[in-house]
Amino acid sequence: MFKRQKPTKSRWGTLMLLIVTMSLTIGSCRTDKTKVIKFSHVGPPEDARQVTALKFKEIVETRSEGLITVEVYYGAQLGGDRDAIEGVRLGTIQMTTAGAGIFANFEPKMGITALPYLFDSLEEAWAFNDSALNARVSELLLKQNMRVLANWENGFRSLTNSVRAIEHVDDLKGLKIRTPENPVILATLKAMGANASPLPWAEVYMALQQGIFDGQENPIHIIFDQKIYEVQKHLALTCHIYEPMPVVINEQFWAGLTSDQQTIIKDAAIQTQTFNRQFIKTKTEQMLEKMKEEGVLVTSPDLAGFREATDSVYSQFVEVFGEELINDVYGFVKHDKVD
Numbered sequence: 001m002f003k004r005q006k007p008t009k010s011r012w013g014t015l016m017l018l019i020v021t022m023s024l025t026i027g028s029c030r031t032d033k034t035k036v037i038k039f040s041h042v043g044p045p046e047d048a049r050q051v052t053a054l055k056f057k058e059i060v061e062t063r064s065e066g067l068i069t070v071e072v073y074y075g076a077q078l079g080g081d082r083d084a085i086e087g088v089r090l091g092t093i094q095m096t097t098a099g100a101g102i103f104a105n106f107e108p109k110m111g112i113t114a115l116p117y118l119f120d121s122l123e124e125a126w127a128f129n130d131s132a133l134n135a136r137v138s139e140l141l142l143k144q145n146m147r148v149l150a151n152w153e154n155g156f157r158s159l160t161n162s163v164r165a166i167e168h169v170d171d172l173k174g175l176k177i178r179t180p181e182n183p184v185i186l187a188t189l190k191a192m193g194a195n196a197s198p199l200p201w202a203e204v205y206m207a208l209q210q211g212i213f214d215g216q217e218n219p220i221h222i223i224f225d226q227k228i229y230e231v232q233k234h235l236a237l238t239c240h241i242y243e244p245m246p247v248v249i250n251e252q253f254w255a256g257l258t259s260d261q262q263t264i265i266k267d268a269a270i271q272t273q274t275f276n277r278q279f280i281k282t283k284t285e286q287m288l289e290k291m292k293e294e295g296v297l298v299t300s301p302d303l304a305g306f307r308e309a310t311d312s313v314y315s316q317f318v319e320v321f322g323e324e325l326i327n328d329v330y331g332f333v334k335h336d337k338v339d
Contacts, residue, residue: 035068035261037094037253040078040087042201047225048283049097049245050074052152052276059268068261080201082181088250089145097247099154101182107140108320110246112329114184115317116191116310117303119242122155122281124333129244133332137325138246146248149269153280154219156239157185160228161215162208165297166236169193169305178204178216184317185241189217191310192240208232219243221280224287235291235298238306247273 039057043049050072057070078084078093081102087093089106104111119125128134129151138148159166161175173193179185181198189196199207207213209231216228217240223229247269254262292298318326 033067035064035257037068037070037249037265038073038078039070039095040073040084040093041097042074042076042081042084044075044225047074048221048276048280049152051279052272053097055275056268056272059271060264063264063268064261068264076202085146085248088248091145091250091252093250094253095247095249097152097245099180099182099243100151100246101180101185101243103141103246103248104182104184106144106146109137109140109322109325111182111184112137112321112325114182114188114241114243115321115326115329116184116188116240116313117307118329119333122153122242122277125242125244126277128329128332131332133328141246141248142251145251147251147254148246148248149266150247150273151244152247152273152276154243154245155221155280155284157217157219157241157243158223159215159217159236159238159240160223160232161234161236162211162232163214163234165234165299166238167299167301169301169309171301175214176212178207178213183320184313185217187313187316188240188310191313192306193309204228205231217241219280220284220287224291229291229294229296233296235296237298237300238303240306240310 037060039053041049041053053072053074057072060068060070076083078087081096081098082105084093084096085098085102085106088096101111101114104114113119113125113128119128134151141148159172159177161177163175164171166172169192172189175194177189177194177196178199179189179196180201186196186198199213204213204216205226205228208216208228215232215234217238218226218228223235229235249265257265288298314326
């Protein structure tokens with residue numbers, strides 16, 4: 001009968017050397033050939049950010065034939081918006097997307113689109129986002145080690161509350177409204193007469209449910225996806241602020257890519273930008289109808305009073321954005337709001 005021989009010490013040594021060599025070889029292949037992108041955002045699984053990020057992942061991995069891997073972390077698994085942006089700046093995260101106003105904490109001029117009633121339509125906003133003027137502003141983030149690849153969609157912000165219907169700007173007086181940590185949005189709500197203050201997003205639902213805040217403001221898709229309508233029965237389509245969602249990549253990581261890899265990633269960001277815009281536009285109408293079915297009372301107030309009330313916001317931020325940039329932006333969108 002055949003008896004298996006015990007490996008000798010020399011054979012064990014040869015075997016271990018072979019295993020170590022193979023491990024090093026495999027590790028070397030992963031390091032040298034495969035690029036891994038950690039893509040972080042705060043949206044839930046059904047959110048437009050997650051849907052679009054997965055599409056971005058598919059395009060990049062297919063076109064690169066697996067030599068670029070995209071790991072998508074949704075729902076703030078790697079931290080909130082500011083945490084993710086800081087991670088990209090430091091290089092611990094390769095990519096993220098967040099509202100432009102959040103990037104203003106790192107480069108103030110990134111918040112220029114948050115000026116109230118800057119755009120009258122999504123198409124007008126998209127034209128600005130795709131312009132050389134906006135590219136000039138986006139390039140300022142390079143000083144923070146971040147490169148803007150595209151601008152996904154966040155949409156126009158509207159108001160919800162649990163107290164009363166908003167038909168006129170005066171209806172906001174005395175209401176305690178939550179805002180993000182964005183000085184332009186905060187100033188805009190205060191100019192409308194609201195008692196506005198910031199609160200971290202993770203605490204918002206509970207604060208609204210407990211009546212600590214009367215209301216909040218956000219794009220329709222966020223109001224719907226985060227189920228704000230469960231604790232807020234009044235929705236006013238004020239469309240007071242527009243905000244894109246820049247998609248950024250760590251500049252050092254970008255510089256370490258080949259030109260072909262850069263092209264694949266850039267093209268995927270632009271391709272998904274087109275998808276994302278149409279996705280948000282279509283879903284917004286569907287979400288409004290679903291919220292109405294859930295008993296939400298939707299109003300479309302006359303915006304003239306809102307525009308007039310927020311005129312003072314522009315002068316408050318001349319020093320932040322610069323008079324030249326403000327004039328250039330308003331010249332681009334053909335609004336005669338700056339003398």
